Amino acid sequence: MAGRSVAKAVTRADVARYAGVSSAVVSYVVNDGPKPVAASTAARVREAIDVLGYRPNINARALKLGTTGMLGLVVPDSSNPFFAEFALEIERVATERGLALLVASSNSDPELESRLIVDLAGRQVDGLIVSGTAGPPRPRAPGDRRLATPTVYIDSSLPVAGYHTIGSDSIGGAKLAVDHLVVDHGHASVALLIGSGARSSVDERESGWLEALRALDAQDGPVVRAPFTRAGGYRGGLRLLDLSPRPTAVFVSNDLQAIGLLRAAHEGGVRVPEDLAIVAYDGTQESEYCWPPLTSARQPVPTMAAAAVETVLDNPDAPSHQTFAIELVIRRSCGCGRPGRALGSEPSP
Amino acid sequence: MAGRSVAKAVTRADVARYAGVSSAVVSYVVNDGPKPVAASTAARVREAIDVLGYRPNINARALKLGTTGMLGLVVPDSSNPFFAEFALEIERVATERGLALLVASSNSDPELESRLIVDLAGRQVDGLIVSGTAGPPRPRAPGDRRLATPTVYIDSSLPVAGYHTIGSDSIGGAKLAVDHLVVDHGHASVALLIGSGARSSVDERESGWLEALRALDAQDGPVVRAPFTRAGGYRGGLRLLDLSPRPTAVFVSNDLQAIGLLRAAHEGGVRVPEDLAIVAYDGTQESEYCWPPLTSARQPVPTMAAAAVETVLDNPDAPSHQTFAIELVIRRSCGCGRPGRALGSEPSP
DNA sequence: CTGTTAGCGCTTTCAC
DNA sequence: GTGAAAGCGCTAACAG
Numbered sequence: 001m002a003g004r005s006v007a008k009a010v011t012r013a014d015v016a017r018y019a020g021v022s023s024a025v026v027s028y029v030v031n032d033g034p035k036p037v038a039a040s041t042a043a044r045v046r047e048a049i050d051v052l053g054y055r056p057n058i059n060a061r062a063l064k065l066g067t068t069g070m071l072g073l074v075v076p077d078s079s080n081p082f083f084a085e086f087a088l089e090i091e092r093v094a095t096e097r098g099l100a101l102l103v104a105s106s107n108s109d110p111e112l113e114s115r116l117i118v119d120l121a122g123r124q125v126d127g128l129i130v131s132g133t134a135g136p137p138r139p140r141a142p143g144d145r146r147l148a149t150p151t152v153y154i155d156s157s158l159p160v161a162g163y164h165t166i167g168s169d170s171i172g173g174a175k176l177a178v179d180h181l182v183v184d185h186g187h188a189s190v191a192l193l194i195g196s197g198a199r200s201s202v203d204e205r206e207s208g209w210l211e212a213l214r215a216l217d218a219q220d221g222p223v224v225r226a227p228f229t230r231a232g233g234y235r236g237g238l239r240l241l242d243l244s245p246r247p248t249a250v251f252v253s254n255d256l257q258a259i260g261l262l263r264a265a266h267e268g269g270v271r272v273p274e275d276l277a278i279v280a281y282d283g284t285q286e287s288e289y290c291w292p293p294l295t296s297a298r299q300p301v302p303t304m305a306a307a308a309v310e311t312v313l314d315n316p317d318a319p320s321h322q323t324f325a326i327e328l329v330i331r332r333s334c335g336c337g338r339p340g341r342a343l344g345s346e347p348s349p
Numbered sequence: 350m351a352g353r354s355v356a357k358a359v360t361r362a363d364v365a366r367y368a369g370v371s372s373a374v375v376s377y378v379v380n381d382g383p384k385p386v387a388a389s390t391a392a393r394v395r396e397a398i399d400v401l402g403y404r405p406n407i408n409a410r411a412l413k414l415g416t417t418g419m420l421g422l423v424v425p426d427s428s429n430p431f432f433a434e435f436a437l438e439i440e441r442v443a444t445e446r447g448l449a450l451l452v453a454s455s456n457s458d459p460e461l462e463s464r465l466i467v468d469l470a471g472r473q474v475d476g477l478i479v480s481g482t483a484g485p486p487r488p489r490a491p492g493d494r495r496l497a498t499p500t501v502y503i504d505s506s507l508p509v510a511g512y513h514t515i516g517s518d519s520i521g522g523a524k525l526a527v528d529h530l531v532v533d534h535g536h537a538s539v540a541l542l543i544g545s546g547a548r549s550s551v552d553e554r555e556s557g558w559l560e561a562l563r564a565l566d567a568q569d570g571p572v573v574r575a576p577f578t579r580a581g582g583y584r585g586g587l588r589l590l591d592l593s594p595r596p597t598a599v600f601v602s603n604d605l606q607a608i609g610l611l612r613a614a615h616e617g618g619v620r621v622p623e624d625l626a627i628v629a630y631d632g633t634q635e636s637e638y639c640w641p642p643l644t645s646a647r648q649p650v651p652t653m654a655a656a657a658v659e660t661v662l663d664n665p666d667a668p669s670h671q672t673f674a675i676e677l678v679i680r681r682s683c684g685c686g687r688p689g690r691a692l693g694s695e696p697s698p
Numbered sequence: 699c700t701g702t703t704a705g706c707g708c709t710t711t712c713a714c
Numbered sequence: 715g716t717g718a719a720a721g722c723g724c725t726a727a728c729a730g
Binding site: 009059081116 | 407428430434450454465467469615634639
């Protein structure tokens with residue numbers, strides 16, 4: 001059905017004919033090598049290219065070279081601002097390196113996810129970056145057939161044998177959040193509003209929250225589980241606010257949920273941070289512009305994205321693991337600053 | 350540099366050898382045609398495929414067929430939730446049709462944008478969907494060389510000669526917004542906070558705003574221009590709130606700006622909607638979860654995305670234009686509902 | 699039902 | 715400095 005309509009593309013042979021040279025020469029001038037070409041010939045070729053409107057067929061090139069100049073990215077949900085920002089950063093560094101980005105969303109469905117991975121691998125992408133819904137894959141069995149495509153799992157705070165993995169230091173991040181609430185703001189205990197995913201293992205944000213509380217001899221507050229979405233945060237928030245006694249402080253596992261919680265609080269007349277202090281996780285742009293602005297444990301997205309691309313491209317063998325420190329961005333929802341006045345009141349551009 | 354590490358992939362020839370058939374037969378079973386294959390042979394081939402872990406090389410296939418099974422999408426800013434949602438929808442329908450999506454962000458830079466378009470076209474995508482930062486291209490000159498790739502411009506409320514265009518009915522949408530503010534809420538005039546882009550022509554949202562005001566014999570309020578971002582809305586909002594007399598109602602050209610404006614209002618102690626009624630444009634998810642929830646003129650993103658893909662794939666010739674009606678989603682920021690209580694208080698999932 | 703084979707557009711070695 | 719030709723992995727005539 002397609003293919004029919006693609007107006008007969010002009011090919012390297014057309015250019016060669018028009019310029020009165022061989023197709024090899026066209027190749028030399030297009031790629032600026034590997035052989036030198038006389039200046040005058042080159043000029044003629046370039047003119048032919050211009051006149052004819054020639055565009056090299058990148059796929060043919062890929063076939064010959066065994067390289068596609070494409071990266072694949074699969075995320076659970078690209079409308080989650082965190083993944084959107086991640087994707088944008090990856091795209092930025094890919095573009096810088098002359099690569100294009102093939103994206104796919106698994107919609108948090110492990111089955112779809114693996115189909116997408118297989119599909120992208122079949123498209124011969126030069127590297128695959130995946131944020132697994134089902135968490136990182138299980139360690140590779142000894143005789144396992146490798147996926148030929150170099151792959152890195154992001155969003156994995158622990159190493160997985162046989163794979164490249166990258167993640168933020170969620171344990172450390174959770175601790176930062178809890179410490180701030182307990183030490184700096186004097187809360188006796190901190191609740192947890194956390195995502196309920198398909199992930200098999202315990203979320204490290206939960207471990208960090210617990211560890212921090214223990215280390216401070218503070219009490220762990222109630223735990224509420226809800227989907228990693230605004231709506232999930234809203235519903236989870238409703239339950240959280242219904243608890244008695246109502247928690248005075250909560251650590252929320254991502255910005256989206258915190259925003260949902262904020263809505264629940266507004267509707268219930270619960271003042272943030274006066275009645276309920278909130279620290280979130282991710283530090284997306286959206287967290288800066290809700291009301292009150294969210295204090296959030298920010299993942300260094302640009303750095304992580306750059307590392308992902310680099311790892312998969314420059315280091316395809318030798319599985320590695322990298323963890324990135326997170327930074328607590330202080331705004332108003334934790335209780336810092338003055339009411340009605342956002343901290344750092346000139347928002348970033 | 351790349352290519353080296355790609356573990357020698359298993360090819361159709363390997364499978365053929367292993368199964369003791371010709372490569373054509375392998376092709377027949379993989380594609381389920383065009384020739385029939387004996388059941389027993391097919392089984393042998395399938396087993397070989399399995400054992401060897403064979404994956405067809407999609408690029409080779411593309412080269413042969415003149416079709417890549419890829420769509421290209423270029424947007425100004427994929428971290429804008431509106432475009433993120435759009436991209437997600439396009440991806441969804443593309444996946445349904447077995448196509449992959451190549452995305453690129455122009456970062457609102459017209460120069461980058463055209464480079465990206467050329468690059469994607471060179472990658473032989475089967476169709477190109479672009480949301481132009483420079484607006485749709487100028488009408489095609491008679492002798493103009495066509496871009497061979499079928500292309501549709503989204504976000505273009507007016508037709509452009511020689512191109513496929515798709516857009517929401519921004520004039521109608523703006524009127525809906527203004528009418529609601531003036532007729533239903535009794536505001537004597539409505540201000541405008543609108544994006545300042547690279548677009549050459551006047552934004553139709555501005556025209557709609559003006560027309561609606563005229564039609565109602567109402568007064569046009571002040572116009573403030575600022576970038577299409579949260580920060581832009583914030584800064585524009587600061588200026589707007591500084592005006593005297595301060596407007597009592599404002600139509601904002603996208604959700605992002607409205608969210609920035611909301612922050613400015615919160616900081617300035619201006620109550621929304623009591624002191625300032627707001628109606629935004631786009632109707633992204635984020636508009637549902639800020640506080641107060643935004644009344645917004647919603648673009649039918651899924652419908653538009655489906656139309657874009659269909660147009661570019663099934664209708665590559667015969668330039669067409671499609672406009673989609675927008676729907677005013679009533680929430681709290683316009684003054685509807687009760688204070689502290691969001692309208693439709695059970696948010697969507 | 700199965701096999702042979704000619705390319706798709708490109709790069710690159712090897713000759714001139 | 716330039717050209718001829720092989721071949722990347724795949725499909726689809728065309729023969730058997």
